[in-house]
Amino acid sequence: MKRRQFLQAVMATAAVSLVPSLPLGAAPGRETFSEGSKALKAGRWAMVIDTRKMNDPRLQKKVIEACHSRHNVPDIEGPQEIKWIWTDSYDHTFPEQLNNYPAQTLTDRRFLLLCNHCENPPCVRVCPTQATFKRDDGIVVMDYHRCIGCRFCMAGCPYGARSFNFSDPQEYVKTPNPKFPMRMRGVVEKCTFCSEQLAKGELPYCVQASEGGILFGDLNDPASDVRKALLSAISIRRKPSLGTQPGVYYIL
């Protein structure tokens, strides 16, 4: 083979072997799910969790199950677990709120944790492939077909909101929801603020299951439920000093 032919052959093989590594389907645009006319839209989606109402273990379980079962979140025990929404204690949720004598109502409570859909998200900043990106409406989503599994975003997220598929998730999903994509081994995943629900004109599953304990709406709209709730009660966010501008608020 002549040198040139050889090079051509090499290039051709390289091109073919590249194909599977290209993201399947369209590259992520500003929207992740095709939208119907009923789609809910916002300038900045945000969530307000009323921790007074959401302190009920039954309700917490219901909310977590609503999310995890619809989104095919695998149920894995141990330190390699995967979770999109879960509960933790006051000092683990708000480690910056150092107080030697916090009110018992706070230390008794369990708090729901999930991705904050930060306005200034470090996970997006560090991702080398733009597999994690922020939509115009403030939702931080992922393209599982582009993610290379480098886990830089997990190091970058100050809220521990991200999980990595250390093993094949399929074996750990008891009753898969065929309407939602199953992730593959070796990629990172997290809460999506139910962008697929919003595209259909419906509220996130956890909000629906919360019996009014979780509000969801547009922060840019002063008349929205979330803005009204924040105006009328004391709320805090997780680690606000880092400048990430979390989109999840906790009413105490």
Add this chain to the structure above:
Amino acid sequence: MIDKLLKGAPRFYAWLGLLAFIIMIGAGAYLYQLLCGLSVTGLSRNVSWGMYIAQFTYLVGVAASAVMLVLPTYFHGFKPFRKMLILGEFMAIAAVIMCMLFITVDLGQPQRVLNVILHPTPHSVMFWDMLVLSGYLLLNLLVGWVGLECEQQGVEPPKWIKKLVYLSVIWAFSIHTVTAFLYAGIPGRHYWLTAIMAARFLASAFCSGPAILLLLALLLKRLTRFDPGKEAIRVLSIIIAYAMAINIFFYLLEVFTAFYSQIPGHMHPLAFLFSGHDGHGNWINGWMWLAAFLGLFSLVLLVTPSLRNNEKILPYALVMLVIATWIDKGLALLYAGFNPTMFDTYTNYVPSLTELAISLGVYAVGALIVSCLWKIALDVKKEAGTF
């Protein structure tokens, strides 16, 4: 020049055979990891980087350290390093290749690695790290190989090579700075979020890398009678001593800021490394005290001229230095970045056997590359009369 590999002593091939065997074990372990996913590592949701990324970080330093020979030679006209220059450049090549392998074995979806190029993302430090590392590999390949070819033919290297050499000096600083930026720009991880990270990386690189190089050169002297020259050894160990002093100084600066300010976020990772947490010790504690002891002891040996210039003592000082810096960067840096966790809790991490086997395999690849490249270089030098 590759033909030089075909004529070697049986001892040389036995050594290559041993390395090939270790590489096979590593490859087998990697196959296992490919089949089962990263679940076979000790990594977890809270400690999501470990052995692999730590070795990557350490080896970027080793790669950058060639500059400690190149800079005096080309910027200050210091002649005695000329003879060893090629060894440093070739070691840098092996180090960068190991870096790339460590990144690859850490990926959850390694077959998609080209996505980093297909979707270039300037706001990600990892994108820049990939660029500067590949550039550095190319530079060293060119400079090393062409330089050696010229040596073989007894001619001066072409002008453009000299320009590339100057470029490679600046480039070497960039690779370790950018690698430090992977860590130093992350909000919420206190052990990493420090402006001195890049400077600390460079200081530890410029002592540990040349120390490894000098140790190997001393070994060569025994095995092949290749003599780097008394003056080269003397000056390089001075450079190592200064870099180690700065390295320890920088570390103490971190300790001061953390413990004088008494800010918990700054104190906790350091306290975790040396004494565990909440009354529980951790396996890393012993390693850290060992590193502190070896680091300080090696510094004492290196700054004392009579001990430093004693060729019987010098290797021990260097070995201690390499172990100390490796513990600091190759073990502690990552572990303390993830502990305390984002929930102010602690998650244990112990590298699994698979991780260790894969890491050993990658190191063996590096050793194989160094062995082959150095063999070529030395044989060429023998022929050219520059041995």
